[in-house]
Amino acid sequence: MVTERIIIEDTHRIDAGKLERAAEILREGGLVAFPTETVYGLGANALDEEAAKKIYAAKGRPSDNPLIAHIADFSDLKPLVAEIPAAAGKLMEAFWPGPLTLIFPKSDAVPYGTTGGLDTVAVRMPSDPVAMTLIRLAGVPVAAPSANTSGRPSPTTADHVWQDMNGKIDMIVDGGPVGIGVESTIIDVSGEYPVILRPGAITQEMAGEVLGMEIGLDPAITGDGPMNADVKPKAPGMKYKHYAPKGDLTIVEGVPSRVIAAINELTRQCEAHGQKAAVIATEENMGKYQCGHVSCIGTRAREETIAANLFDILRKMDDMGVDVIYSESFYNGGLGQAIMNRLLKAAGHQVIDANTGEHKHCL
Ligand code: AMP
Ligand code: MG
Numbered sequence: 001m002v003t004e005r006i007i008i009e010d011t012h013r014i015d016a017g018k019l020e021r022a023a024e025i026l027r028e029g030g031l032v033a034f035p036t037e038t039v040y041g042l043g044a045n046a047l048d049e050e051a052a053k054k055i056y057a058a059k060g061r062p063s064d065n066p067l068i069a070h071i072a073d074f075s076d077l078k079p080l081v082a083e084i085p086a087a088a089g090k091l092m093e094a095f096w097p098g099p100l101t102l103i104f105p106k107s108d109a110v111p112y113g114t115t116g117g118l119d120t121v122a123v124r125m126p127s128d129p130v131a132m133t134l135i136r137l138a139g140v141p142v143a144a145p146s147a148n149t150s151g152r153p154s155p156t157t158a159d160h161v162w163q164d165m166n167g168k169i170d171m172i173v174d175g176g177p178v179g180i181g182v183e184s185t186i187i188d189v190s191g192e193y194p195v196i197l198r199p200g201a202i203t204q205e206m207a208g209e210v211l212g213m214e215i216g217l218d219p220a221i222t223g224d225g226p227m228n229a230d231v232k233p234k235a236p237g238m239k240y241k242h243y244a245p246k247g248d249l250t251i252v253e254g255v256p257s258r259v260i261a262a263i264n265e266l267t268r269q270c271e272a273h274g275q276k277a278a279v280i281a282t283e284e285n286m287g288k289y290q291c292g293h294v295s296c297i298g299t300r301a302r303e304e305t306i307a308a309n310l311f312d313i314l315r316k317m318d319d320m321g322v323d324v325i326y327s328e329s330f331y332n333g334g335l336g337q338a339i340m341n342r343l344l345k346a347a348g349h350q351v352i353d354a355n356t357g358e359h360k361h362c363l
Contacts, residue, residue: 003166005158007174011035014133023137025170031058033147033161034134035175036126038099038184038200039154039311040161041070041144042169043134046080049113052143058168061150066116067143068101068184069123072135080121080141082107087211088189094210097127099180099201103188114143120190130175146183147172153243153311153346156181160315181308182338187215196221199337201307221341222363243346245314247278247322251347251362253329254354260288262354263326267291270324278320280313280327282306293322303335310339314346 006022008014022032029051032043042059044051046069056063069080074092077084081104088102106121115121123141126132135142146154149164158174165172185200187207196204196217208215252259252266263279268290270277278293282300297313298305317325327347332340344351344362351362 001167001170003162003169004171005162005174006171007158008130008176011129011175014129016133016137019130019134019137019173022134022171022173023139026134026138026142027140029054030171031055031169032134032171032173033155033158033165033169034131034144034173035128035158035178036070036131036144037128037178038126038180038182039156039178040147040158041126041131041142042147042161042165043070043142043144045138046070046114046141046143047109047111048140049111052111052113055143055145058165059145059148059150061145063113064116065145065150066118066122067114067145068186069110069114069121069141070131070135070144071123071125071141072132074125076125076141077123079109080107080123081105085189087194090210091187091189091194091207092125095202095206096125097132098125099127099184100124100207101184101186101198103186103190103197105190120188122186124184128175128178130173134173151242151244153245153314154183156308156311160312163315177308179308180304181310181312182342185338188218199341201304201335201338203334204337205334243311243314243342244348245317245322245325245346247276247317247325248350249314249317249325249327249347250350250352251327251329251343252352252354254356256285258354259328260285262352262357263328264288264290266326266352267324275323276321277324277326278317278322280317280325282328285328293320297327300330303330303339306330307335307339310342 101124110121147161155161157177180201185202186198188195267277279289279291330336351360
Protein backbone atom coordinates (compact mmCIF):
# COMPACT_ATOMS: atom_id res chain seq x y z
CA MET A 1 0.00 0.00 0.00
CA VAL A 2 1.25 3.50 -0.79
CA THR A 3 0.91 5.82 2.19
CA GLU A 4 0.04 9.36 1.18
CA ARG A 5 1.36 12.17 3.36
CA ILE A 6 -0.19 15.63 3.53
CA ILE A 7 1.07 18.60 5.51
CA ILE A 8 -1.13 21.12 7.31
CA GLU A 9 1.16 24.12 7.55
CA ASP A 10 -1.00 26.55 9.48
CA THR A 11 -2.93 24.61 12.10
CA HIS A 12 -4.70 27.77 13.26
CA ARG A 13 -6.22 28.48 9.85
CA ILE A 14 -6.81 25.03 8.46
CA ASP A 15 -7.64 24.68 4.79
CA ALA A 16 -10.48 22.16 5.24
CA GLY A 17 -10.25 21.31 1.54
CA LYS A 18 -6.88 19.69 2.26
CA LEU A 19 -8.53 17.32 4.75
CA GLU A 20 -11.43 16.32 2.48
CA ARG A 21 -9.58 13.32 1.06
CA ALA A 22 -8.58 12.18 4.56
CA ALA A 23 -12.21 12.42 5.69
CA GLU A 24 -13.33 10.45 2.66
CA ILE A 25 -10.81 7.67 3.41
CA LEU A 26 -12.20 7.41 6.96
CA ARG A 27 -15.79 7.24 5.69
CA GLU A 28 -14.80 4.53 3.20
CA GLY A 29 -13.27 2.34 5.92
CA GLY A 30 -9.58 3.24 5.42
CA LEU A 31 -6.88 4.30 7.89
CA VAL A 32 -5.64 7.87 8.43
CA ALA A 33 -3.06 8.92 11.04
CA PHE A 34 -3.56 12.45 12.37
CA PRO A 35 -2.25 14.71 15.14
CA THR A 36 -4.09 15.21 18.41
CA GLU A 37 -2.90 17.34 21.34
CA THR A 38 -1.69 14.18 23.16
CA VAL A 39 0.00 11.91 20.56
CA TYR A 40 -0.63 11.04 16.89
CA GLY A 41 -3.69 8.80 16.45
CA LEU A 42 -4.34 6.06 13.91
CA GLY A 43 -7.91 6.71 12.84
CA ALA A 44 -10.68 4.55 11.41
CA ASN A 45 -14.49 4.69 11.47
CA ALA A 46 -15.37 3.55 15.02
CA LEU A 47 -18.73 2.16 13.88
CA ASP A 48 -17.17 -0.03 11.18
CA GLU A 49 -15.85 -3.29 12.59
CA GLU A 50 -13.90 -4.10 9.41
CA ALA A 51 -12.13 -0.73 9.60
CA ALA A 52 -11.28 -1.34 13.27
CA LYS A 53 -9.74 -4.68 12.29
CA LYS A 54 -7.36 -2.82 9.97
CA ILE A 55 -6.13 -0.74 12.93
CA TYR A 56 -5.29 -3.88 14.90
CA ALA A 57 -3.49 -5.33 11.88
CA ALA A 58 -1.46 -2.17 11.09
CA LYS A 59 -0.36 -1.77 14.71
CA GLY A 60 0.08 -5.47 15.45
CA ARG A 61 -2.19 -4.79 18.40
CA PRO A 62 -3.94 -7.59 20.35
CA SER A 63 -7.64 -7.46 19.47
CA ASP A 64 -8.81 -7.48 23.10
CA ASN A 65 -7.13 -4.10 23.64
CA PRO A 66 -10.02 -1.62 23.17
CA LEU A 67 -9.95 1.54 21.04
CA ILE A 68 -10.96 5.07 21.99
CA ALA A 69 -13.69 6.70 19.88
CA HIS A 70 -12.93 10.35 19.10
CA ILE A 71 -15.73 12.87 18.55
CA ALA A 72 -15.79 16.56 17.61
CA ASP A 73 -19.09 17.75 19.12
CA PHE A 74 -20.99 17.05 22.34
CA SER A 75 -23.99 15.89 20.30
CA ASP A 76 -21.82 13.06 18.88
CA LEU A 77 -21.65 11.37 22.30
CA LYS A 78 -25.26 10.30 22.82
CA PRO A 79 -25.47 7.77 19.97
CA LEU A 80 -22.38 5.96 21.33
CA VAL A 81 -23.40 5.49 24.95
CA ALA A 82 -26.22 3.85 26.91
CA GLU A 83 -26.06 6.45 29.65
CA ILE A 84 -24.20 9.63 30.65
CA PRO A 85 -23.45 9.41 34.40
CA ALA A 86 -23.52 12.70 36.37
CA ALA A 87 -19.77 12.56 37.06
CA ALA A 88 -19.11 12.25 33.33
CA GLY A 89 -21.19 15.37 32.65
CA LYS A 90 -19.10 17.42 35.07
CA LEU A 91 -15.78 16.12 33.74
CA MET A 92 -16.81 16.72 30.13
CA GLU A 93 -17.88 20.25 30.92
CA ALA A 94 -14.57 20.95 32.63
CA PHE A 95 -12.13 19.18 30.30
CA TRP A 96 -13.66 18.61 26.83
CA PRO A 97 -12.39 19.24 24.31
CA GLY A 98 -9.08 18.07 25.79
CA PRO A 99 -6.83 15.19 26.90
CA LEU A 100 -9.48 13.26 28.85
CA THR A 101 -11.05 9.92 27.83
CA LEU A 102 -14.16 8.68 29.64
CA ILE A 103 -15.46 5.11 29.80
CA PHE A 104 -19.25 4.78 29.38
CA PRO A 105 -21.64 1.86 29.09
CA LYS A 106 -21.84 1.42 25.31
CA SER A 107 -24.86 1.69 23.03
CA ASP A 108 -25.76 -0.97 20.47
CA ALA A 109 -24.37 1.25 17.71
CA VAL A 110 -20.78 0.59 18.85
CA PRO A 111 -19.47 -2.76 17.60
CA TYR A 112 -17.59 -5.11 19.92
CA GLY A 113 -14.81 -4.99 17.36
CA THR A 114 -13.90 -1.50 18.60
CA THR A 115 -14.38 -2.14 22.32
CA GLY A 116 -12.30 -5.29 22.50
CA GLY A 117 -15.44 -7.25 23.34
CA LEU A 118 -16.39 -5.02 26.29
CA ASP A 119 -19.86 -3.60 27.08
CA THR A 120 -18.24 -0.23 27.68
CA VAL A 121 -16.88 2.32 25.21
CA ALA A 122 -14.06 4.86 25.65
CA VAL A 123 -14.81 8.32 24.23
CA ARG A 124 -12.70 11.47 23.91
CA MET A 125 -13.16 14.88 22.31
CA PRO A 126 -9.68 16.11 21.32
CA SER A 127 -8.92 19.84 21.24
CA ASP A 128 -6.35 19.75 18.44
CA PRO A 129 -7.81 21.82 15.57
CA VAL A 130 -6.61 19.38 12.87
CA ALA A 131 -8.18 16.44 14.72
CA MET A 132 -11.42 18.34 15.29
CA THR A 133 -11.71 19.47 11.68
CA LEU A 134 -10.99 16.00 10.36
CA ILE A 135 -13.48 14.22 12.66
CA ARG A 136 -16.17 16.77 11.83
CA LEU A 137 -15.54 16.42 8.10
CA ALA A 138 -15.57 12.62 8.32
CA GLY A 139 -18.99 12.76 9.96
CA VAL A 140 -18.33 9.55 11.91
CA PRO A 141 -16.77 8.86 15.34
CA VAL A 142 -13.11 8.03 14.79
CA ALA A 143 -11.47 5.14 16.66
CA ALA A 144 -7.87 6.22 17.13
CA PRO A 145 -5.24 4.48 19.22
CA SER A 146 -1.72 5.86 19.14
CA ALA A 147 -0.28 5.53 15.60
CA ASN A 148 2.72 3.39 16.58
CA THR A 149 3.54 -0.27 16.16
CA SER A 150 2.17 -1.96 19.27
CA GLY A 151 4.79 -1.95 22.03
CA ARG A 152 6.89 0.90 20.58
CA PRO A 153 6.88 4.43 22.04
CA SER A 154 3.82 6.46 20.99
CA PRO A 155 4.38 8.90 18.10
CA THR A 156 4.62 12.60 18.83
CA THR A 157 5.62 13.68 15.30
CA ALA A 158 4.50 12.68 11.80
CA ASP A 159 8.01 11.25 11.23
CA HIS A 160 7.50 8.83 14.13
CA VAL A 161 4.26 7.70 12.47
CA TRP A 162 6.05 7.33 9.14
CA GLN A 163 8.73 5.11 10.76
CA ASP A 164 6.08 2.67 11.99
CA MET A 165 3.20 2.95 9.51
CA ASN A 166 4.61 3.73 6.07
CA GLY A 167 3.12 1.22 3.62
CA LYS A 168 0.53 -0.02 6.14
CA ILE A 169 -2.04 2.80 6.16
CA ASP A 170 -3.71 5.06 3.57
CA MET A 171 -2.63 8.48 4.77
CA ILE A 172 -0.66 10.48 7.33
CA VAL A 173 -1.79 14.02 8.11
CA ASP A 174 1.26 15.96 9.30
CA GLY A 175 0.27 18.77 11.65
CA GLY A 176 3.71 19.18 13.25
CA PRO A 177 4.84 17.97 16.69
CA VAL A 178 2.08 17.46 19.27
CA GLY A 179 1.78 19.68 22.35
CA ILE A 180 1.37 17.34 25.33
CA GLY A 181 3.25 14.20 24.35
CA VAL A 182 1.63 11.61 26.65
CA GLU A 183 -1.70 9.89 25.94
CA SER A 184 -5.00 11.07 27.43
CA THR A 185 -6.04 10.51 31.01
CA ILE A 186 -8.62 7.71 31.11
CA ILE A 187 -11.35 7.82 33.77
CA ASP A 188 -13.91 5.05 34.09
CA VAL A 189 -17.25 6.62 34.98
CA SER A 190 -19.28 3.48 34.28
CA GLY A 191 -19.08 2.08 37.83
CA GLU A 192 -20.16 3.26 41.27
CA TYR A 193 -17.12 5.50 41.76
CA PRO A 194 -14.98 7.13 39.07
CA VAL A 195 -11.55 5.49 38.74
CA ILE A 196 -8.44 6.62 36.84
CA LEU A 197 -7.31 3.85 34.49
CA ARG A 198 -4.44 5.81 32.93
CA PRO A 199 -2.84 9.01 34.25
CA GLY A 200 -2.39 11.89 31.80
CA ALA A 201 -2.35 15.67 31.50
CA ILE A 202 -5.71 15.96 33.27
CA THR A 203 -4.28 15.06 36.65
CA GLN A 204 -5.84 13.16 39.55
CA GLU A 205 -5.92 16.46 41.45
CA MET A 206 -7.65 18.36 38.61
CA ALA A 207 -10.36 15.74 38.13
CA GLY A 208 -10.85 15.38 41.89
CA GLU A 209 -11.39 19.10 42.26
CA VAL A 210 -14.14 19.12 39.62
CA LEU A 211 -15.96 16.17 41.22
CA GLY A 212 -15.41 17.39 44.78
CA MET A 213 -13.95 14.05 45.81
CA GLU A 214 -10.72 12.13 45.73
CA ILE A 215 -10.56 9.93 42.64
CA GLY A 216 -8.79 6.61 43.03
CA LEU A 217 -6.25 5.07 40.68
CA ASP A 218 -6.96 1.61 39.34
CA PRO A 219 -4.98 -0.96 41.39
CA ALA A 220 -3.32 -2.15 38.19
CA ILE A 221 -1.53 1.23 38.07
CA THR A 222 -0.57 1.51 41.71
CA GLY A 223 0.02 -2.15 42.54
CA ASP A 224 -2.11 -1.60 45.67
CA GLY A 225 -4.88 -3.91 46.74
CA PRO A 226 -5.04 -7.42 48.06
CA MET A 227 -3.73 -9.19 44.97
CA ASN A 228 -0.89 -6.79 44.19
CA ALA A 229 0.84 -7.89 40.95
CA ASP A 230 -1.99 -10.34 40.24
CA VAL A 231 -4.66 -7.61 40.15
CA LYS A 232 -6.76 -8.11 37.03
CA PRO A 233 -6.58 -4.92 34.97
CA LYS A 234 -9.93 -3.27 34.29
CA ALA A 235 -8.81 -2.12 30.87
CA PRO A 236 -7.37 -5.01 28.88
CA GLY A 237 -4.77 -2.69 27.38
CA MET A 238 -3.21 -2.19 30.78
CA LYS A 239 -1.73 -5.68 30.76
CA TYR A 240 0.41 -5.14 27.67
CA LYS A 241 4.06 -4.15 27.55
CA HIS A 242 4.46 -0.66 26.20
CA TYR A 243 6.81 2.01 24.97
CA ALA A 244 9.90 -0.12 25.44
CA PRO A 245 13.09 1.01 23.72
CA LYS A 246 15.34 -1.75 22.34
CA GLY A 247 18.08 -0.95 24.84
CA ASP A 248 17.76 -2.09 28.43
CA LEU A 249 16.29 0.87 30.35
CA THR A 250 16.55 1.29 34.13
CA ILE A 251 15.28 4.20 36.22
CA VAL A 252 17.57 5.44 39.00
CA GLU A 253 15.87 7.20 41.91
CA GLY A 254 17.10 8.84 45.08
CA VAL A 255 18.65 12.14 46.17
CA PRO A 256 20.11 13.92 43.12
CA SER A 257 23.80 13.71 44.06
CA ARG A 258 23.48 9.95 44.67
CA VAL A 259 21.55 9.41 41.44
CA ILE A 260 24.27 11.16 39.45
CA ALA A 261 27.05 9.23 41.19
CA ALA A 262 25.23 5.92 40.68
CA ILE A 263 24.55 6.56 37.01
CA ASN A 264 28.16 7.61 36.43
CA GLU A 265 29.40 4.38 38.02
CA LEU A 266 26.87 2.19 36.13
CA THR A 267 27.61 3.72 32.73
CA ARG A 268 31.37 3.54 33.40
CA GLN A 269 31.01 -0.20 34.00
CA CYS A 270 28.92 -0.66 30.82
CA GLU A 271 31.41 1.26 28.70
CA ALA A 272 34.29 -0.73 30.22
CA HIS A 273 32.52 -3.89 28.98
CA GLY A 274 32.22 -2.42 25.49
CA GLN A 275 28.48 -1.67 25.74
CA LYS A 276 26.98 1.50 24.32
CA ALA A 277 25.37 3.30 27.26
CA ALA A 278 23.14 6.40 27.36
CA VAL A 279 21.69 8.63 30.05
CA ILE A 280 18.29 10.34 30.06
CA ALA A 281 18.95 13.50 32.06
CA THR A 282 17.19 16.71 32.99
CA GLU A 283 18.58 20.09 31.97
CA GLU A 284 19.47 20.71 35.62
CA ASN A 285 21.93 17.78 35.66
CA MET A 286 23.09 17.54 32.05
CA GLY A 287 26.68 18.63 32.70
CA LYS A 288 27.23 16.22 35.59
CA TYR A 289 27.36 12.94 33.67
CA GLN A 290 30.52 11.36 32.30
CA CYS A 291 28.75 8.96 29.91
CA GLY A 292 29.42 9.37 26.17
CA HIS A 293 25.72 9.77 25.31
CA VAL A 294 23.62 12.08 27.47
CA SER A 295 20.18 13.14 26.19
CA CYS A 296 18.22 16.03 27.67
CA ILE A 297 14.56 15.21 28.33
CA GLY A 298 13.52 18.68 29.53
CA THR A 299 13.60 20.76 32.69
CA ARG A 300 12.27 19.87 36.12
CA ALA A 301 11.09 23.48 36.39
CA ARG A 302 8.51 22.75 33.67
CA GLU A 303 7.35 19.15 33.80
CA GLU A 304 5.39 19.58 30.58
CA THR A 305 8.70 19.77 28.70
CA ILE A 306 9.57 16.30 30.04
CA ALA A 307 6.20 14.87 28.96
CA ALA A 308 6.59 16.42 25.51
CA ASN A 309 10.06 14.90 24.92
CA LEU A 310 9.63 11.50 26.57
CA PHE A 311 8.59 9.35 23.60
CA ASP A 312 10.90 11.12 21.16
CA ILE A 313 13.86 10.43 23.47
CA LEU A 314 12.94 6.75 23.74
CA ARG A 315 12.80 6.51 19.93
CA LYS A 316 16.15 8.32 19.63
CA MET A 317 17.68 5.69 21.92
CA ASP A 318 16.63 3.10 19.32
CA ASP A 319 18.04 5.23 16.49
CA MET A 320 21.39 5.48 18.30
CA GLY A 321 21.42 1.73 18.86
CA VAL A 322 22.29 1.95 22.55
CA ASP A 323 22.50 -1.25 24.61
CA VAL A 324 21.87 0.15 28.06
CA ILE A 325 19.98 3.28 29.22
CA TYR A 326 19.79 4.87 32.65
CA SER A 327 17.16 7.54 33.32
CA GLU A 328 16.67 9.96 36.15
CA SER A 329 13.39 9.55 38.04
CA PHE A 330 10.59 12.09 38.39
CA TYR A 331 8.21 13.30 41.06
CA ASN A 332 5.15 11.05 41.00
CA GLY A 333 2.39 13.67 41.38
CA GLY A 334 0.56 16.00 39.02
CA LEU A 335 1.73 15.50 35.45
CA GLY A 336 4.66 13.51 36.91
CA GLN A 337 2.21 10.67 37.55
CA ALA A 338 1.69 10.30 33.78
CA ILE A 339 5.42 10.65 33.07
CA MET A 340 6.44 8.02 35.62
CA ASN A 341 3.65 5.68 34.48
CA ARG A 342 5.05 5.70 30.90
CA LEU A 343 8.71 5.63 31.96
CA LEU A 344 8.18 2.69 34.33
CA LYS A 345 6.45 0.72 31.58
CA ALA A 346 9.26 1.55 29.17
CA ALA A 347 11.75 0.32 31.78
CA GLY A 348 9.86 -2.91 32.37
CA HIS A 349 9.45 -1.51 35.94
CA GLN A 350 13.20 -1.83 36.69
CA VAL A 351 14.30 0.74 39.27
CA ILE A 352 17.55 1.17 41.20
CA ASP A 353 17.44 3.03 44.51
CA ALA A 354 20.63 5.12 44.43
CA ASN A 355 20.45 5.71 48.19
CA THR A 356 20.68 2.00 49.03
CA GLY A 357 21.86 0.40 45.78
CA GLU A 358 18.78 -1.84 45.90
CA HIS A 359 17.25 -3.13 42.62
CA LYS A 360 13.46 -2.93 42.74
CA HIS A 361 10.41 -3.79 40.65
CA CYS A 362 8.10 -0.74 40.84
CA LEU A 363 4.60 -0.35 39.36
P1 AMP B 1 -4.52 3.88 23.20
O1 AMP B 1 -3.63 2.68 23.24
O2 AMP B 1 -3.84 5.17 23.49
O3 AMP B 1 -5.43 3.89 22.06
O4 AMP B 1 -5.54 3.74 24.41
C1 AMP B 1 -6.49 2.75 24.43
C2 AMP B 1 -6.65 2.34 25.84
O5 AMP B 1 -7.87 2.87 26.34
C3 AMP B 1 -6.79 0.85 26.01
O6 AMP B 1 -5.55 0.22 26.04
C4 AMP B 1 -7.50 0.79 27.35
O7 AMP B 1 -6.56 0.91 28.40
C5 AMP B 1 -8.38 2.00 27.33
N1 AMP B 1 -9.76 1.70 26.99
C6 AMP B 1 -10.35 1.85 25.80
N2 AMP B 1 -11.63 1.42 25.83
C7 AMP B 1 -11.84 0.99 27.08
C8 AMP B 1 -12.96 0.42 27.76
N3 AMP B 1 -14.13 0.22 27.16
N4 AMP B 1 -12.82 0.10 29.06
C9 AMP B 1 -11.65 0.31 29.69
N5 AMP B 1 -10.56 0.86 29.10
C10 AMP B 1 -10.65 1.17 27.82
MG1 MG C 1 -1.06 3.30 22.53
